[in-house]
Amino acid sequence: MLYPELFASLEKARWNMQEDIPWAEFDMSKLSDEQAQTIKLNAITEWSALPATEMFLRDNQHDSDFSAFMSIWFYEEQKHALVLIEYLRRFRPDLVPTEAELHAVRFNFDPAPPLETLMLHFCGELRLTQWYRRASDWHTEPVIKQIYKTLSQDEARHGGAYLKYMRQAIGRVGDEARLAFAKIGVLMAASGKSGKPLHPTNLHVNQSLFPNDTIQSRLPDPSWLERWLDRQICFDRDWEARVVGGILRNLSSLFDRSFETATQLNLYRKELQRKLAAPDFQEAGQASL
Template identity: 75%
Template sequence: MLYPELFKQLESVRWHMDKDIPWDRFDASLLSDEQAQTIKMNAITEWAALPATEMFLRDNRDDSDFSAFMSIWFFEEQKHSLVLMEYLKRFRPDLVPTEQELHEIRFEFEPAPALETLMLHFCGEIRLNHWYRRAAEWHTEPVIKQIYTTLSQDEARHGGAYLRYMKRAIARCGDEARAAFAKIGVLMASARRTAQALHPTNLHVNKTLFPRDTIQSRLPDPEWLEHWLDKQIAFDLQWENKVVERILHNLGLLMDRSFKNVQELNRYRKELTASLAAGALREASAA
């Protein structure tokens, strides 16, 4: 089991909201209304760990190890929402999200293949790590800068934990897992070609609720994410390339081969798909 080891690892570096956040360094003159509004939106977005955890537990009922790890991930992700709300409570109480605004983003995600969902969230952690690093640079108020840096480090550790479960999946499932990871990897490493950001909070997850079946669509300002990325924290091509590089690098380690770009990963995906189809055909013929 990976859960006991991951628990010890993450417990050893867990930060304390009262002791590790320098609340006394707050400088009101360095926090603009525009910046404060983005903190509210991120606080609500982080609350999406609740429906995501419900999805993970439902779709991984046969995997008690991974489900137990969700207790760590859920706690730490909800803590992200909480520390952002604590910041607003202390310094901009008029912007603290209401319970209804938080509850609005709790809705059911449709069942999806567990391996693909695992890879999707691994990529999401990489992306969020980079978003928050950029947010820490954009903000000017020292306390919120430290909070975003702290959250970015958590997201990196979560990505590392997901990677451990991905390695385990390859050991158990072989090319089936490789194909699932490559498929989602191609999607998530191609964000520069899409009109919107590719992250679990901005993907459609329940067709019966379309178009209000993404986390972002249920925010008080559904257009906020793109504006935050493009106009505020300026998450430009240079930063996007860093995300793509990390995805390709980690997939290369998983697959024991190198991917210089998403095209090479896509060719590998096609090879895996063809191999799995040929194997299924042989099995069907033998039967």
């Protein structure tokens, strides 16, 4: 069971919103209206941890260990929204999100395979780690720079926790888990080439609400994320390469096999597909039931 270990380690790293954020260092002359607007939209996006947690608990009723971990993840992700809202409340109260704007990103996600969802959110944490590092660089106001640095460190720790659950899943179901992780890994590692890096907040998750079924589509400014990445924090190819490299390095360690490109990972995914489709493997699986 991983929950007690993760609770202890994340408890030691937890920051205090009143004591660890340097509120007194705020400099209004270094906060532009453009930057402040992005903080509002990021706060609303972080609020979407609420429906994501509801999804995780629904789809992982078979796994009390992982479901218990959600108590930590949900708390820390909601605190991300809260610290951004607190920043606006103190320094740009005109931009504090309304309750209706926050509630707009709470909607039902369609059921999905738990292992694929786990890998998707692991990749999402790797992306946010780098996105927030870049956001900290882009901002000029010292308090928000520190906030984004703090959030980036949290996201990195969350990615590490998800990785532990991925390793646990491989220990339990072997190649079934490897295939799920490789499938999503290929998708995530190759998404930057299409010009639209994928993240849980810009994926369609409710067929009945399509096309208004992504977190981003329900923001006050649905086009914000692409503009933030491309023209504001300038998340370019070099930064995208850090995300892809992180995905490939972690899967290399997880699978005990070296992947330098998404193409190599895709070849491994196809190898797993053939293996799981083989009659001998299917018979072995039936015999174990």
